[in-house]
Amino acid sequence: MSVRKITEYPEAVLAQAGKPVTEFDEELEKLCADMFETMYEAEGVGLAAPQIGLNLRLFVIDCEDIKLVAANPEIIETSGEQSSQEGCLSVGKVPAVVTRAEKVRLKAQNEKGEWFEREAEGYAARAFLHETDHCDGKLFIDHLPKMRRDMVVKRFQKEKRWK
Numbered sequence: 692m693s694v695r696k697i698t699e700y701p702e703a704v705l706a707q708a709g710k711p712v713t714e715f716d717e718e719l720e721k722l723c724a725d726m727f728e729t730m731y732e733a734e735g736v737g738l739a740a741p742q743i744g745l746n747l748r749l750f751v752i753d754c755e756d757i758k759l760v761a762a763n764p765e766i767i768e769t770s771g772e773q774s775s776q777e778g779c780l781s782v783g784k785v786p787a788v789v790t791r792a793e794k795v796r797l798k799a800q801n802e803k804g805e806w807f808e809r810e811a812e813g814y815a816a817r818a819f820l821h822e823t824d825h826c827d828g829k830l831f832i833d834h835l836p837k838m839r840r841d842m843v844v845k846r847f848q849k850e851k852r853w854k
């Protein structure tokens with residue numbers, strides 16, 4: 692296992708829709724192990740393949756009591772609404788309030804290629820939506836009004852210069 696370099700805004704791969712995962716082999720298992728390790732190292736609760744520079748529809752999550760690998764993820768049901776702070780490892784964890792569904796149902800394949808469905812609420816639902824967005828080339832800041840989006844980007848760039 693190894694920790695991969697996290698890609699950061701505005702790298703192009705973060706804005707590209709991922710390609711479907713088609714090979715469910717040992718290589719994919721190794722990739723998922725690396726993604727978990729990279730996520731834990733960065734103290735995140737979710738990480739998608741574009742965040743380590745790979746144009747693939749794949750994410751890992753360890754959030755509340757949900758730990759899973761999701762290949763070719765789709766959100767097939769949503770209900771309710773929640774607004775709270777969200778951040779992203781690719782945008783320096785600068786927080787902003789995003790409105791999302793309160794409850795979602797995810798459909799995806801595990802690392803063996805088996806399809807499954809999983810429901811989540813609250814924070815975990817937010818993580819499912821955030822990571823599925825990454826697979827579609829979308830960042831959480833894309834949900835913000837332009838002024839707030841610019842503020843998050845400015846703060847991120849400023850903090851990056853200080854590092």
Ligand SMILES: [Zn+2]
Nearest residue numbers: 778779780781
């Ligand atoms: Zn993110």
